[in-house]
Amino acid sequence: MYTNRPVNISNFFVAGINYKKTDATTRGQFAISNDQYENVLRLAPSFGLNSLFILSTCNRTEIYGFADTATQLIDLLCTQTKGNAATFTQLAYSKKGTEAVEHLYHVGAGLDSQILGDYEIVGQLKQAVKFSKERSFINCFLERLVNSVLQSSKSIKNDTALSAGTVSVSFAAVQYIKEHIAVKAGGKILLIGTGKIGRNTCKNLVDYLQTTNITLVNRTEEKAAQLAVELNLQYAPMSELASQIASADIILAATNAIEPTILKHHLENSGDKLIIDLSIPYNVELSARELPNITLVNVDTLSKMKDNALLKREAEAPKAKKIIALHLADFMEWHQMRKNAPALQAIKVMLTGIAVLHQHEFDNPQTRCPFIASEQKIQQVVKGIAGKMRSRNMQGCYYIEAINDFMATSGN
Helix, strand or coil: CCCCCCHHHHHEEEEEEECCCCHHHHHHHCCCCHHHHHHHHHHHHHCCCCCCCEEEEECCEEEECCCCCCCHHHHHHHCCCCCCHHHHHCCCCEEEHHHHHHHHHHHHHCCCCCCCCCHHHHHHHHHHHHHHCCCCCCCCCHHHHHHHHHHHHHHHHHHCCCCCCCCHHHHHHHHHHHHCCCCCCCEEEEEEEECCCHHHHHHHHHHHHHCEEEECCCCHHHHHHHHHHHHHCEEECCHHHHHHHHHHHHEECCCCCCCCCCCCCCCCCCCEEEECCCCCCCCECCHHCCCEEEEEEEEHHCCCCCCHHHHHHHHHHHHHHHHHEEEEEEEHHHHHHHHHHHHHHEEEEHHHHHHHCCCHHHCCCCCHHHHHHHHHHHHHHHHHHHHHHHHHHCCCCCCCHHHHHHHHHHHH
């Protein structure tokens, strides 16, 4: 669906909303499930778009891609969201060109996360791009860019303390439980959803609460069963959800369901419960807050929790930005050279033609092979022109300069 032709970076956009200007309820109106993502890509060609991906997490929904304007991307995205394009545009940020590229580096590093340095974004980014690539919507530019972003993120994780400690949404949930609830020896924990966030949350529950009295429920029962066996926990089918909710003391929801899974009537007259909703859109019916026996916490509440680990991360941000700058410079150099590739190829063809016409003037057949000698000179000249293009960072006609360089080397 895409070609590998060099692209115009000025047509690369990101448009998105995140936690900085919107609450979890609003973000939920623009969250994208896999089914919605599939529909977006199916409709993309009719919007004149063929290279894009969508990053939808608990704290952001962003669409990256090549377009004439950011509006094209926004209109396409909002064909599948509960919220409309006018509302999204009012709340959204839009960046283009190098600014959009740099934004993705910051997102991939966790610098733009609701919890600074949250490394879960890396897995979410990989999954988002994989989904689009499998449907042929990732062009050469996007693939190279994302690989560079992931390399940068890895360097930041290894060479700084930006992601040190265990500060993430999934860990913050466990931290909240420890600070606010005395987990009874026989207290039952119910975790709904065993995707990436659910798995991480589950492992943190086991490690930091030191309990295995946890029951897992997932839409695909086999996934819940597999994780339960791995961690020596219990699991139940979705058909038993109501009874599992009724018997649980602490409930964590981490699904990507479009509509709430935990409803108000599930919780009525069922005793005191702490419910932590890690899902966007919300997975717990908002009216459940009205019940006197229910304490309901969401991702925005969790993100406000700070500890010493998070304070240390803030001091590491400048180091992370320096690493990003290095990777960004390398990527932009690659892009510049790729943009110059057609011109360099044309210069090579032109010089080859000159060499064939004037081979007897440039080479001494008694001492060396004329064709090989000319070819070596051509490669030397093309390499030199490529260096000039890179150092000058500008486009232009290099034909005359190439001919002059070729003639000069041929006289040596």
